[in-house]
Amino acid sequence: MATSTVENYLKHVLLLSEGGDDLVSMGALATAMEVVPGTATTMVKAIAGEGLVEHQPRYGVKLTAKGRRLALNVLRKHRLIETFLVNVLKMDWSKVHEEAEQLEHAISDEVLDRLDALLGHPTTDPHGDPIPNRQGRLNSQVYATLATCALDIPLRVVRVTEQSAEFLQFVEQNGLLPGAGIRVADRNLTAGLVKLKKTGGRTPIVSVAAAGKILVEPGK
Amino acid sequence: MATSTVENYLKHVLLLSEGGDDLVSMGALATAMEVVPGTATTMVKAIAGEGLVEHQPRYGVKLTAKGRRLALNVLRKHRLIETFLVNVLKMDWSKVHEEAEQLEHAISDEVLDRLDALLGHPTTDPHGDPIPNRQGRLNSQVYATLATCALDIPLRVVRVTEQSAEFLQFVEQNGLLPGAGIRVADRNLTAGLVKLKKTGGRTPIVSVAAAGKILVEPGK
DNA sequence: AGATTGTTTTTGACTCCTCAAAATGTTGCT
DNA sequence: AGCAACATTTTGAGGAGTCAAAAACAATCT
Ligand SMILES: [Mn+2]
Ligand SMILES: [Mn+2]
Ligand SMILES: [Mn+2]
Ligand SMILES: [Mn+2]
Numbered sequence: 001m002a003t004s005t006v007e008n009y010l011k012h013v014l015l016l017s018e019g020g021d022d023l024v025s026m027g028a029l030a031t032a033m034e035v036v037p038g039t040a041t042t043m044v045k046a047i048a049g050e051g052l053v054e055h056q057p058r059y060g061v062k063l064t065a066k067g068r069r070l071a072l073n074v075l076r077k078h079r080l081i082e083t084f085l086v087n088v089l090k091m092d093w094s095k096v097h098e099e100a101e102q103l104e105h106a107i108s109d110e111v112l113d114r115l116d117a118l119l120g121h122p123t124t125d126p127h128g129d130p131i132p133n134r135q136g137r138l139n140s141q142v143y144a145t146l147a148t149c150a151l152d153i154p155l156r157v158v159r160v161t162e163q164s165a166e167f168l169q170f171v172e173q174n175g176l177l178p179g180a181g182i183r184v185a186d187r188n189l190t191a192g193l194v195k196l197k198k199t200g201g202r203t204p205i206v207s208v209a210a211a212g213k214i215l216v217e218p219g220k
Numbered sequence: 221m222a223t224s225t226v227e228n229y230l231k232h233v234l235l236l237s238e239g240g241d242d243l244v245s246m247g248a249l250a251t252a253m254e255v256v257p258g259t260a261t262t263m264v265k266a267i268a269g270e271g272l273v274e275h276q277p278r279y280g281v282k283l284t285a286k287g288r289r290l291a292l293n294v295l296r297k298h299r300l301i302e303t304f305l306v307n308v309l310k311m312d313w314s315k316v317h318e319e320a321e322q323l324e325h326a327i328s329d330e331v332l333d334r335l336d337a338l339l340g341h342p343t344t345d346p347h348g349d350p351i352p353n354r355q356g357r358l359n360s361q362v363y364a365t366l367a368t369c370a371l372d373i374p375l376r377v378v379r380v381t382e383q384s385a386e387f388l389q390f391v392e393q394n395g396l397l398p399g400a401g402i403r404v405a406d407r408n409l410t411a412g413l414v415k416l417k418k419t420g421g422r423t424p425i426v427s428v429a430a431a432g433k434i435l436v437e438p439g440k
Numbered sequence: 441a442g443a444t445t446g447t448t449t450t451t452g453a454c455t456c457c458t459c460a461a462a463a464t465g466t467t468g469c470t
Numbered sequence: 471a472g473c474a475a476c477a478t479t480t481t482g483a484g485g486a487g488t489c490a491a492a493a494a495c496a497a498t499c500t
Contacts, residue, residue, distance in 0.1 A: 036458080038458090039459070095330075102326040103326045106323045257448060258488090259487075277449080
């Protein structure tokens with residue numbers, strides 16, 4: 001059985017290769033894992049020896065089919081646990097990521113299935129992140145962000161792609177939770193600011209950097 | 221923060237000193253932890269250095285106040301998680317011990333409190349084991365067992381003191397779950413057998429060894 | 441008291457994961 | 471082509487937890 005360290009490496013390789021399926025660099029992986037680059041190299045060589053990743057020395061790393069299966073199972077656990085903590089235990093959506101980071105390695109597949117049923121087989125977690133299904137199918141739809149979408153058309157927030165508690169609290173304070181209706185009133189790239197208009201009247205202003213982490217779809 | 225290995229050592233010292241509060245022997249601790257005796261000695265010296273236990277070389281080990289607080293918190297997590305898995309997720313009572321063995325180290329105090337509230341602040345887990353309260357108070361009442369109680373008086377099963385899945389399934393098959401009404405019809409020490417009589421008619425026969433693990437109180 | 445038995449401790453070695461710092465390779469720039 | 475900047479790998483070391491086997495000790499029996 002893979003240790004929780006190995007599970008974390010695999011999960012981060014998966015997350016870092018979302019979208020483009022090219023190689024993940026050692027530097028990016030080391031940063032994500034919060035270790036020095038040499039440690040990442042050592043571990044990648046070790047898990048490559050177990051057939052979980054393919055290592056192109058000096059260029060990067062990618063998951064094998066076996067590694068991907070494992071990584072998707074960990075990600076499914078993570079996101080279902082987050083959903084449970086918010087929907088059933090009513091925890092703050094800004095704090096569940098840290099919890100799930102631990103629990104994802106402790107929970108069995110049987111408990112996972114029962115949680116999934118209890119929650120009604122959800123397809124996204126509280127942050128709008130898609131939950132891989134039992135078969136390991138991950139719905140990786142590409143969305144526009146508040147930094148790139150067209151101005152003045154009705155939108156709906158579908159996902160927030162950052163897990164830090166501070167950022168999530170900021171998002172909540174400005175009423176930009178997944179599901180919120182919104183439109184972009186103005187965008188000033190030189191000033192780095194995006195002016196929003198909520199259905200209901202509020203007009204929050206966020207930085208372009210923050211706007212790029214809020215994914216939207218055309219909405220009622 | 222204590223590692224999960226340390227948490228397990230502390231929990232087992234607590235469990236092995238239930239009742240009498242004298243020293244726990246290295247041999248008993250090593251067996252419980254499923255390590256060789258030398259490993260237990262090494263670990264006990266290490267956690268003694270952190271002020272979690274007091275080590276009487278050559279005689280045994282006992283918890284300090286600090287170690288006891290930690291151990292009780294782990295035990296509380298273990299038993300509340302078991303209760304959650306059975307009462308909410310409807311898992312088999314014979315399988316939840318293994319699950320809780322992992323989850324007890326991954327769950328935060330905040331999730332613990334919310335689980336406790338969701339479950340309605342239970343005082344015992346599915347096996348009848350008492351759940352320490354938030355203040356670390358553990359109700360260690362001493363009960364009679366089916367191997368020692370008086371014959372032919374009405375009894376109620378209150379606790380089963382063994383966690384192996386096989387034994388718990390055996391108990392369930394014979395309708396001896398906590399709460400079951402029962403009386404001892406006959407006890408033959410030489411043959412090592414105990415004949416029971418259930419309210420409802422069934423008359424299961426169990427070994428004296430098994431009977432000693434089923435705790436009862438005088439009951440309707 | 442002396443010998444035997446069983447328990448505990450010590451010692452040396454190993455796995456897993458990590459870091460610091462030096463060595464090496466790659467890329468882009470002049 | 472030569473050099474600088476940056477990323478990656480290698481090397482040596484250490485902490486946590488474990489085992490096997492030898493040494494030390496305690497308890498018990500003659
Ligand atoms: Mn998360
Ligand atoms: Mn999430
Ligand atoms: Mn248990
Ligand atoms: Mn229990």
